[in-house]
Amino acid sequence: MEQSKTDERRSAIVDRLADHVLAHGLVSASLRPLAKAAGTSDRMLLYYFTDKSELLAATLQRIAERMTIAMADHAAPEPLPLPALQKRLASLLFEDRFWPYMCIWIELASRAARGDPLYSPIAAAIGQGFLAWGEAQLAAKNDAERARDAAKLLVAIEGMMLVRAIGLHEVANRSLD
Template sequence: MGHGERERLLGLVAAHVLEHGVTSLTLRGLAGATGSNNRMLLYYFGSKEALVGEALRVVGEERFPVFATAWAALERGDGPLREDLHRTWSAIAAPGNVPFLRLFFEVFGQAARGDERWAGVLGDIGDWQRPAAARFAREGLPPAAARARATELVALWRGLQMTLLITGDRDAVDAVQRQALEAFCDRLG
């Protein structure tokens, strides 16, 4: 058993985490879900936290790559900012991304409660301000203003994503997002 077995186990854990979340995960439960045992999981990953952290990375990067792609496209985009922002929202709020959003907000909640196990993971998958701030700076905003507007945009979108998860009313959320983004872009100048 080597690298292939480690990757197989990681894929199974990623699928399990995506379906069942992270709040009540146990090493024993993960071993059962993967057809492995505690000892082998610890051998390959060192700790439950390291295993779950890697699984969340896999979920974010490999199963839902549109998040990284959408933010990268916004950062390097050369079209009109308004259109690039609308395109980014459409990509990250697409119906196929709902399982990722559920998992993201679950981990976000755990980190917000001060659970240090999730802080590093959120840093990896939750750094949405950086590409937005880079784009706003390219559009001519001073660095501090670009960071502030990026924080505002991400807060708006996270709130709307959460509302989408809670209500399931995509049309209403998209309408609010369009109106809010138009006002946001008008303020940017």
């Protein structure tokens, strides 16, 4: 099925908005700065999106898609035990090119923790996606062990990201030894 010009334009706008949010964070996600980043007016943004919530949801979804693709490109050739996958994932996510994604994730999680009705379901969906990614990458005796280890992976990586975000890189690195 061929995309309409409107769909193509909307997709291009979402790409530019994702670039902007990755570079500047959610703090810069008000309509005027977003419109400027998209190369249009705030009124035109609302032509392509019902409201700011739909615009931000599409932008965050695009960011999550990009990260998922990048993570898939670095998937292990075969399932790994939890400690090995944790080291592999931490080394990938803490690379400079991935850190903007991690910063957005921290902002998103913070807003979800405050009960923000826009960010809570988006954060939950991304978290579920990460769990599914982990389960697909983990070597385990059975499904229950795989699900448990995926949860442990998520919790460990989240903790390491927060520790790194507050400037304690060496503590995050030491946790992998």
